[in-house]
Amino acid sequence: MIGKSEWSEESPEKRLESKMQRVSLVVSLVSLGLMCFGLIDMIFSGDSLSLPGVAVLALKRLIFLHLLPPGLALASTGVLLLGLLPAIRVLLAIWLYVRSRNLFSTMVATVVLLELLLSIRLGS
């Protein structure tokens, strides 16, 4: 039923894979870029290189970006963005399934997203 033999150039699965590839590339490169610039700034600001160093900034504190050490703020934002990528990919799948009116796959992807949110909630 979902084997790739059914794929054609314009099939929703092909479009989904192509869009996911672009989103994954952009988000991962942006997040890794933020993390690297942040780390470089931390090193040049004189932060100790001994491990583990300072922890990422709490989400609430990231709202006040201008008051924070820029290196740590950039690195923390990069980690958060990378952590959000799998949820962004599931959201993208839902959006494309809705557009192609594939009700069953929309429901499956929505259940996965809800389970993901529930496990984050239970964990916290």
Next chain:
Amino acid sequence: MTILLLLGIGILAGVLGALLGLGGGIFLVPLLTLFFHLPIRVAVGTSLVGVIATSAGVAAFAPRGRGGDVGLALRLEMATTAGAIGGSLLAGAFSDRLLHVLFAVIVFISAGYTLYKGRSGRDRSTQEPLFREDYHPRNWPAGLSAAGVAGMVSGLLGVGGGFIKVPIMYALMNVPLGVATATSNFMVGITAAASVFVYYGRGDIYPMVVVPTALGVFLGAVSAVYALRRIGAAWVREALVVLLILLGVYMLATGLKL
């Protein structure tokens, strides 16, 4: 120097994790605790970010048709995540020793079945393709049940479970091994995302550790995507089986306190 070592460890974990569909956390946690003496929570938090980086690297650079089967991943992930939630709620009810032995038994069964499936019923004169498009996943009830159990084991033991998901798809559901590893990489990214915010919120993620490791993992995963174009299914299968056996022996020894 430390940053370069972390980058190197990340590359190693990224290559193996992406090739075998395991995400790489299974290598990162022991390496970070053994070589850098990091607390286990910091190692796990770093490894979760690493698993997401592997998943992102595979998804971003895989050639068309080799990025994993998203439909299959989401259907199995439904059962896996439900199992993982159940497993994490039950985690306190079992002793550590029992969990380790249970883990070892499941790993040995996965290894044995993968080996058996790979060697039976195939024409030895032709090479088994790593990727195929003309497949139809079968045994859905058994596959979904096994995915639920894999999720429960993941939740009980705090691991991504790629080492069970790949054998389920390959051996039980008749999915080509390359598609199974790519799909598993997509799935373990979702599983890791469910936990990474807990570690983030607790302050168990440290940029000085996580940035070079995640960068290394991403580079390693991208290299693995290109390596997968050249290597055969037999190599991936044998490597997976060897890794599963080593992991099972280690968990059994830990569980039995040998």
